[in-house]
Amino acid sequence: MKNKYQQIIMNTIEIRKATVSDLETIQKISIQTFTETFAAVNTPENITDYIKDSLNTEQLSAELNNANSQFYIAYSDIEVVGYLKINFGDAQTESFKENTLEVQRIYVLQNFHGKNIGQLLLDEVKKIAQTTGVDYIWLGVWEENHRALQFYTKNGFVVFDKHVFKMGNDEQTDLLMRFHIPK
Template identity: 30%
Template sequence: MPDVHLMPCTLAELYTLQDIAIRSYNDHYLYLWFDGGAWYVDRSFKEETLQEELTDPNAVFYLIYHDGELVGFLKLNLHQELESHTAEEALELERIYLTKAASGIGIGRKVVEFTKEVAAKLNKRMVWLKAMDSSRSVNFYEQNGFVKCGTYTLPFEQMKPEYRGMYVMKMEL
């Protein structure tokens, strides 16, 4: 099993978060975009956006370390309703981003386990997420206990249309 540690990320680590977010995103997702991802990276990972998200009381970020090296981050929305589950009952796993070098070696599985532990401490009944329907991540989440429960289409005109589809997936706790 890989040696994985998740550390809470605060405003003090904004630039560390920004760096790992851009590196991990660039490792995996640039092909989705007509502009090679420039619009999305600017929109999602600029200083102002991350500062706003880091100060949102509903959102928590964790920096992911493997063998002492920063390899990714996790973003959770602590109180996010889905279907028949209220915000008090449901937690959204919004992002697990890992660098290419850290992918496929068991780190993601540890991060999902960590997410379930956070949800249990908050007395949540469900964890849910959105995964790209064209991505291998759907199989990963299914192997880790999530089931498809809906679909969603991303509204980004800058994104190639064939990649805009998402599955909504959930795991009852």
């Protein structure tokens, strides 16, 4: 049962497809959420290197301009509280024979954790998956990110493989999880 505050938040969240004009917003929230989530468990150098390599203006602009990638921003009134990035086809970070959709990022500001924003973003992914006819949604989650692993497991995702994720000079293991789309 949701408490009254969570219900109010759910009723006031708007999810909107992002465009190139949202680049600065996406970059700002990416850096903030990535740092909030991973800085305490990684070296400052590795966090800095990841941000420099993966969340820079050129990289994010290329991702926003890729026809096989889509970004969706979650707003609470006019405040940006999170976003998601999904990939189709050759934009996916891994290649599978099946018809798939990758969730590359669901980032929610720490102040909004536990307020159902991640759930709303994941529900949006599931709607998109249904309308695009993919067989399953997949994603990678750092094996030490227990909160995210619990969230995805609760939502019907199961581990099917793993891969290496480079965080600066640290090789970390991401568990690959998938959710089969009911037909």
